[in-house]
Amino acid sequence: MISRQVEVSLGERSYPIYVGSDMVSSFAATCDHHGLPKHVALVTDSTVSKLYLKPLEKNLRHFGYQTMAIVFPPGEQQKSLSRANTIFSAMLKSGLGRKSAVIALGGGVIGDLAGFVAATYKRGVPLVQVPTTLLSQVDSSIGGKTAVNHPLGKNMIGAFYQPKFVWADIECLKTLPLREIVCGLGEIIKYGIISDAELFSYLEKNLDQILNLKPESVLHVQATCSAIKAGLVSQDERESGVRVILNFGHTVGHALEAAGKYKVLKHGEAVLLGMMAESYIARELAMIDRDVYAKIVNLIRRVPLKVHVKVLRSKKILEAMGRDKKSVGGKRRFVLPTRIGHVKVVEVQDQQVIRGSLDMVTNRER
Numbered sequence: 460m461i462s463r464q465v466e467v468s469l470g471e472r473s474y475p476i477y478v479g480s481d482m483v484s485s486f487a488a489t490c491d492h493h494g495l496p497k498h499v500a501l502v503t504d505s506t507v508s509k510l511y512l513k514p515l516e517k518n519l520r521h522f523g524y525q526t527m528a529i530v531f532p533p534g535e536q537q538k539s540l541s542r543a544n545t546i547f548s549a550m551l552k553s554g555l556g557r558k559s560a561v562i563a564l565g566g567g568v569i570g571d572l573a574g575f576v577a578a579t580y581k582r583g584v585p586l587v588q589v590p591t592t593l594l595s596q597v598d599s600s601i602g603g604k605t606a607v608n609h610p611l612g613k614n615m616i617g618a619f620y621q622p623k624f625v626w627a628d629i630e631c632l633k634t635l636p637l638r639e640i641v642c643g644l645g646e647i648i649k650y651g652i653i654s655d656a657e658l659f660s661y662l663e664k665n666l667d668q669i670l671n672l673k674p675e676s677v678l679h680v681q682a683t684c685s686a687i688k689a690g691l692v693s694q695d696e697r698e699s700g701v702r703v704i705l706n707f708g709h710t711v712g713h714a715l716e717a718a719g720k721y722k723v724l725k726h727g728e729a730v731l732l733g734m735m736a737e738s739y740i741a742r743e744l745a746m747i748d749r750d751v752y753a754k755i756v757n758l759i760r761r762v763p764l765k766v767h768v769k770v771l772r773s774k775k776i777l778e779a780m781g782r783d784k785k786s787v788g789g790k791r792r793f794v795l796p797t798r799i800g801h802v803k804v805v806e807v808q809d810q811q812v813i814r815g816s817l818d819m820v821t822n823r824e825r
């Protein structure tokens with residue numbers, strides 16, 4: 460049942476995000492409603508395919524869709540040009556023309572990769588995002604950023620390409636390992652800090668409900684976060700302005716991920732630590748007082764993050780920060796909180812403060 464609908468407003472590229480539970484039986488009818496071509500490539504990974512592919516295929520076929528499943532192993536390393544190429548080959552061999560569509564069924568890896576394939580296959584075919592992780596439901600499936608990684612950097616090859624709709628069924632979350640719920644919480648807490656003090660206090664009160672996937676809490680948080688992201692994307696599709704605030708926690712977060720060669724930390728985990736580090740920087744620069752800092756850090760500390768960050772060296776993290784595609788002319792640009800629910804873009808010169816923030820997160824005892 461669809462219980463919430465959030466609109467991304469981008470003129471003729473506008474689209475809805477449907478949020479609800481047990482939604483599979485109305486999927487094909489929604490595809491019809493959005494005029495999706497009847498030939499679809501369902502791109503997914505082997506974990507998700509075992510759980511959710513069959514019911515979706517059955518529903519689509521029942522409504523006259525011809526489906527072709529393209530399944531490969533899970534993992535960030537799949538987000539590559541060579542994997543995109545094997546998907547192109549499979550689609551070409553089966554004769555999918557411009558009147559076909561791509562359905563991305565899975566987490567952010569699938570969404571980014573299948574989205575990139577849809578953006579470029581025969582110069583672009585319609586895309587539907589069916590996110591199945593908490594992180595992809597609240598964040599990566601919304602906003603049209605698609606990409607694959609390059610050996611020289613993450614998300615280096617890609618396109619802005621909006622889906623026809625996003626289909627976020629919270630039922631899928633029940634099979635997620637706790638670690639993936641934790642990752643989703645990274646982005647969820649971020650939304651509270653960057654733009655919604657009410658969401659932040661809701662999380663303070665209901666963190667356990669979300670960790671235990673209580674449907675009401677999850678639906679509330681999903682809809683709230685989707686609306687925040689949809690609002691930012693609607694104002695600034697290509698991240699030349701306000702959308703940049705979504706990068707709170709990500710300047711340090713991306714560098715932490717890279718310093719661990721993407722093996723130590725998952726994206727959402729790195730964002731949790733990145734938000735702690737960047738809040739520390741904001742405190743040191745007197746942008747927030749100690750109470751606000753303590754509120755942020757206390758909430759993040761309640762998330763059951765089980766990672767070994769002591770292996771990461773501040774020097775390596777700083778090097779990675781310098782390579783980030785978002786660093787401007789060598790200066791380190793951060794999105795930093797000024798209070799709960801508000802952030803500001805700041806260029807930080809003080810290396811000692813940055814280093815201090817990295818030492819703080821990498822030496823942290825849990």
Ligand SMILES: NC(=O)c1ccc[n+]([C@@H]2O[C@H](COP(=O)([O-])OP(=O)(O)OC[C@H]3O[C@@H](n4cnc5c(N)ncnc54)[C@H](O)[C@@H]3O)[C@@H](O)[C@H]2O)c1
Nearest residue numbers: 506533566567568569591592594595599604631634635726
């Ligand atoms: N495009 C964007 O705006 C954007 C934003 C944030 C993150 N990202 C990207 O998203 C990726 C991370 O996404 P993610 O955290 O969803 O990871 P993921 O796609 O790797 O999924 C995590 C794991 O969960 C499994 N899984 C997925 N759904 C499941 C389910 N319902 N039940 C059981 N297991 C399930 C997957 O097989 C995988 O092993 C990164 O590549 C990141 O760069 C993109």
Ligand SMILES: [Zn+2]
Nearest residue numbers: 646709726730
């Ligand atoms: Zn992120």
